Amino acid sequence: xxxxxxxxxxxxxxxxxxxxxxxxxEIAIGVDIGTSQCSVxxxxxxxxxxxxxxxxxxMMRSYVTFKDETPTGGVNNQLSHEYEVLSxxxxxNMKRLIGRVDTDPVVHASKNLPFLxxxxxxxVRPFIAALVNHMxxxxxxxxxxxxxxVELRAMAEVQLKRPVRNIVLTIPVSFSRFQITRIxxxxxxxxxxxxxxxxxxxxxxxxYAQEQQVNxxxxxxxxxxxxxxxxxxxxxxxxxxxxxxxxxxxxIKALAGATIGGEDLLQNLMHHLxxxxxxxxxxxxxxxxxxxxxxxxxxxxxxxKLSYEENVQIDVDLGNGTKxxxxxxxxxxxxxxxxxxxxxxxxxxxxxxxxxVEVGNLNDVILVGGCSNIPKVTNLVKGVCKxxxxxxxxxxxxAAVCGAALEGAVASGISDPFGSLDxxxxxxxxxxxxxxxxxxxxxxIILKNTAMPVRKELVFTTVHDNQPEALIVVYEGDExxxxxxxxxxxxxxTGIPPAPKGNPEITVCMDIDASNVLRVLAGVVMxxxxxxxxxxxxxxxxxxxxxHGWCGEALLRTxxxxxxxxxxxxxxxx
Amino acid sequence: xxxxxxxxxHPLISPLSPSFTHSGDHRQLPATxxxxxxxxxxxxxxxxxxxxxxxxxxxxxxxxxxxxxxxILGIPMGATGVEIKSAYRKLARTCHxxxxxxxxxxxxxxxxxxxxxxxxxxxxxxxxYDRTIFRRHRSVLSSQxxxxxxxxxxxYTSRNWESDQCW
Numbered sequence: 001x002x003x004x005x006x007x008x009x010x011x012x013x014x015x016x017x018x019x020x021x022x023x024x025x026e027i028a029i030g031v032d033i034g035t036s037q038c039s040v041x042x043x044x045x046x047x048x049x050x051x052x053x054x055x056x057x058x059m060m061r062s063y064v065t066f067k068d069e070t071p072t073g074g075v076n077n078q079l080s081h082e083y084e085v086l087s088x089x090x091x092x093n094m095k096r097l098i099g100r101v102d103t104d105p106v107v108h109a110s111k112n113l114p115f116l117x118x119x120x121x122x123x124v125r126p127f128i129a130a131l132v133n134h135m136x137x138x139x140x141x142x143x144x145x146x147x148x149x150v151e152l153r154a155m156a157e158v159q160l161k162r163p164v165r166n167i168v169l170t171i172p173v174s175f176s177r178f179q180i181t182r183i184x185x186x187x188x189x190x191x192x193x194x195x196x197x198x199x200x201x202x203x204x205x206x207x208y209a210q211e212q213q214v215n216x217x218x219x220x221x222x223x224x225x226x227x228x229x230x231x232x233x234x235x236x237x238x239x240x241x242x243x244x245x246x247x248x249x250x251x252i253k254a255l256a257g258a259t260i261g262g263e264d265l266l267q268n269l270m271h272h273l274x275x276x277x278x279x280x281x282x283x284x285x286x287x288x289x290x291x292x293x294x295x296x297x298x299x300x301x302x303x304x305k306l307s308y309e310e311n312v313q314i315d316v317d318l319g320n321g322t323k324x325x326x327x328x329x330x331x332x333x334x335x336x337x338x339x340x341x342x343x344x345x346x347x348x349x350x351x352x353x354x355x356x357v358e359v360g361n362l363n364d365v366i367l368v369g370g371c372s373n374i375p376k377v378t379n380l381v382k383g384v385c386k387x388x389x390x391x392x393x394x395x396x397x398x399a400a401v402c403g404a405a406l407e408g409a410v411a412s413g414i415s416d417p418f419g420s421l422d423x424x425x426x427x428x429x430x431x432x433x434x435x436x437x438x439x440x441x442x443x444x445i446i447l448k449n450t451a452m453p454v455r456k457e458l459v460f461t462t463v464h465d466n467q468p469e470a471l472i473v474v475y476e477g478d479e480x481x482x483x484x485x486x487x488x489x490x491x492x493x494t495g496i497p498p499a500p501k502g503n504p505e506i507t508v509c510m511d512i513d514a515s516n517v518l519r520v521l522a523g524v525v526m527x528x529x530x531x532x533x534x535x536x537x538x539x540x541x542x543x544x545x546x547x548h549g550w551c552g553e554a555l556l557r558t559x560x561x562x563x564x565x566x567x568x569x570x571x572x573x574x
Numbered sequence: 575x576x577x578x579x580x581x582x583x584h585p586l587i588s589p590l591s592p593s594f595t596h597s598g599d600h601r602q603l604p605a606t607x608x609x610x611x612x613x614x615x616x617x618x619x620x621x622x623x624x625x626x627x628x629x630x631x632x633x634x635x636x637x638x639x640x641x642x643x644x645x646i647l648g649i650p651m652g653a654t655g656v657e658i659k660s661a662y663r664k665l666a667r668t669c670h671x672x673x674x675x676x677x678x679x680x681x682x683x684x685x686x687x688x689x690x691x692x693x694x695x696x697x698x699x700x701x702x703y704d705r706t707i708f709r710r711h712r713s714v715l716s717s718q719x720x721x722x723x724x725x726x727x728x729x730y731t732s733r734n735w736e737s738d739q740c741w
């Protein structure tokens with residue numbers, strides 16, 4: 001029964017009748033699955049249009065309720081009351097949970113959500129469950145996301161009157177490649193093919209590029225360059241991008257992102273209102289779930305009001321004898337969340353530095369996302385960028401999904417007679433990708449903020465005399481020490497002929513194509529030889545599943561430095 | 575997958591990329607190449623003369639051995655920063671895999687264009703590069719082959735400028 005829910009009649013190879021009904025049967029639609037809300041947009045032949053659900057909503061709540069036999073998502077489901085989402089039967093915030101292990105602080109923070117998140121703190125996936133008929137029914141973030149995507153897909157197919165298979169999905173900048181594979185897995189479960197994954201601010205950048213193109217009728221690729229900073233703060237993630245735009249081409253100069261967002265603001269304020277919150281809910285009975293739900297709704301309302309009012313009265317009866325009756329003003333709210341706002345500032349500064357752009361050279365500053373109404377967020381972005389006004393030509397909640405829909409049309413090869421699709425995003429890598437060398441050092445091969453597609457290589461060598469094998473361990477991240485980065489996979493180069501250390505040349509080549517697929521190629525060649533000793537290895541990464549922390553430790557324990565590599569010095573001469 | 579196919583699929587390996595011999599954009603290049611105006615960089619006069627000579631002997635061979643970054647972007651050596659940027663964007667609009675008509679070759683082509691652009695758009699790197707052109711043409715016989723070209727050539731042993739830029 002549950003399995004049926006994953007398969008919307010998948011007929012991408014459908015009848016000629018259906019194909020002829022639409023001039024562009026294969027245009028990918030844009031999907032923005034937010035931590036809290038989600039939306040779908042498509043290219044209608046002349047412009048981008050947002051889909052509405054049966055209740056005429058463009059923004060749909062991202063959650064799935066496991067109330068009855070068949071789970072239902074927030075696409076069409078009519079909630080009797082906000083509290084129903086908080087009854088323990090609904091799973092939400094899956095975007096914060098997907099692809100994370102139970103040692104992750106984000107997973108630990110999610111234990112405050114009104115459903116079951118259980119951790120064992122050993123680096124495996126957390127146990128997640130919904131309350132169904134007084135039983136905790138287990139599920140996974142992938143499953144929840146897939147159920148939700150099936151509903152979205154069904155909705156889109158009905159309205160577009162054609163099968164929908166290809167999508168362009170927006171993702172946070174800080175997603176690791178492992179998290180991306182989990183997202184792709186969820187899409188595959190829902191019968192969807194991910195044509196492109198766009199970091200959210202780059203989707204906004206594409207929309208901005210189109211707006212600039214419309215404003216100034218100029219030739220492709222020419223015209224004056226505009227540099228924009230895009231700040232996107234949603235419920236789960238905050239992302240920053242700096243883009244250089246001219247003639248419809250948006251070149252991403254730098255990206256920065258972190259797992260902070262409205263959810264953190266909410267949790268901090270909840271803990272401020274009820275300091276013994278964590279101990280109060282530790283037993284996770286039905287009453288505790290209700291307390292969590294009540295407090296969550298009250299706090300959420302208060303934060304929304306604080307965007308427009310200086311102070312707000314919070315009155316909530318948690319039903320266990322605890323009543324919260326408190327006036328919270330804006331300053332208090334900002335003080336409680338000071339660390340979050342400082343982190344946001346840091347991201348903006350880092351992104352500007354990485355892009356090598358001075359604030360004076362910014363043509364526009366664009367603020368989007370669910371948190372863009374919060375006065376403190378507006379002020380901090382204005383403050384760092386030293387400007388009075390923000391770009392106002394963009395809808396803060398719809399920009400990302402509209403950009404994704406544009407990319408969907410462009411990447412599907414659609415052209416527009418009026419030039420509205422003469423657009424291109426040149427994406428950049430959000431994180432360094434490299435290998436482990438000299439023990440636990442991370443040696444980047446593709447640096448972050450490199451334009452994609454890209455191919456880079458570096459030559460390594462052995463660290464022991466007559467070393468027969470070399471271990472290539474691939475990581476992604478910004479840290480100098482490998483353990484702090486995400487492991488993507490590993491493989492062994494074998495059959496290295498006996499030679500003094502530093503002699504064999506182990507070439508590691510990394511390749512990312514336009515759809516962001518990473519391949520690692522490696523092989524060994526002896527000095528003076530014309531051909532590699534053995535066939536090169538080609539590995540599509542990531543290959544590791546759960547517990548990547550374990551793999552690194554196990555490899556170190558088993559092989560110590562026996563199979564280590566080091567950078568061949570002659571690289572540095574070039 | 576065999577080693578041969580890995581190697582030939584590598585852009586740094588194949589000295590004679592199909593994109594350079596078959597693409598319409600690049601075919602128009604020789605003309606630009608012959609009329610260099612306002613040499614702004616010190617070594618450009620010499621090196622452009624060198625290049626013109628090698629180009630005129632045999633276009634095919636020239637493309638094989640020494641396609642300059644300027645040729646990749648289709649601009650004269652004296653091009654201004656704005657011209658370089660604009661040439662890059664125009665090429666990206668046709669060569670980027672998202673928009674290219676022929677998907678197969680476009681990734682390699684775009685990587686080359688991007689490498690050329692990132693060198694030429696940085697004044698320091700560009701000056702270094704211009705000096706390299708000058709040096710290389712003098713020491714073309716004595717140049718040591720880098721390690722990678724020995725096994726990657728699968729018959730071809732030449733280097734090209736893009737590969738040098740990747741280091």
